[in-house]
Amino acid sequence: METFAVYWEPKPKTYGFKEVIDLSLLNIEIKPGKMSQWGLMLMELADLDFGFHLILAKYSTHQKFRLYILLEKPWADHVLSYIGRKIDLDSEKDFHLTYPVELISFQGPHFGDRYGIADTAFKALDGQGVPILITVCSGAAVYIVLPEKKLKEARPLLLEAFEVP
């Protein structure tokens, strides 16, 4: 049996914004059949004991996908050095590092269950000269990755669109 609760507010409330600058974004293409090999490498990398800010894997085609890891620059250097020992980075055309990038993230009540949250964020930023590198809405959280120096432009636009405590 399902229970339905009704929830609506004119301006979506958030629990506050989190902002991080000077991050590195690793972008790796994982080819078909290579997922388990990358899994073992990621487990070894975990032993370096660093924290990521965001991870996503985007389906490409035919069981290929792209893995994105957003992390602090010094750790990105460690990860690159580790991966460089395992694979030939020069021959891997599909391995990219973007630096610096910036992250703004926020969460709100039942964001994962409510329509219009992503649209509210996009409406705030579209047409304002703020290019978005990555958007993730997962669970009750929204993550927006921006190019360098764009966070200061995005912040007031998002603050106007969402209610912040």
Added chain:
Amino acid sequence: MSIIQTGLDKKIQINGIKLSTKLVQINLLNGSLPENTRPLFFRLLSQNQINIPFILLTGMGENILGSCCVESEDINRVKKLIDKEPTLKQNIEFIPSVGALSIFPHHSNLKLLGLSFYLFGKQRLPLYGMASSISSLTFITNYSQLDEAVSILLEHIDLPPNHAPFRPEIHVIQKKR
């Protein structure tokens, strides 16, 4: 690379596994997608009060601009909306009957992701998307294979005593008064 080196000999302790209801994945193809197509897609769904519980978008020039999931009960409404917009219709593909499996907490560490990739890759479980959230990692795979995915994980992951993977029993929806 040996199993002992990677820590696969020890089970990882987690706090929970959550499974979604049946979803449909919508892939937004990059192709010749005009710049205003993404805003149009999200505006249409918002105006028609259709929730999108999972979204991954990148602006980094790949074949697929991004993907999102909607509840399977909403997909006919979504298709009707898209059919009316030729630019959207040409640049969208659907993966029917997918489900989301969320495991938590990830502690911002790559171990749980690495283990999941290793196990899903070894078992050739299809993966259509994955993203971290505040504490969880969410994987999108075939809805019919969610239970199989859980079994694969539980060989190397421990849940707290008396915990089992769960599907939410309360469904929250938003409606305009």
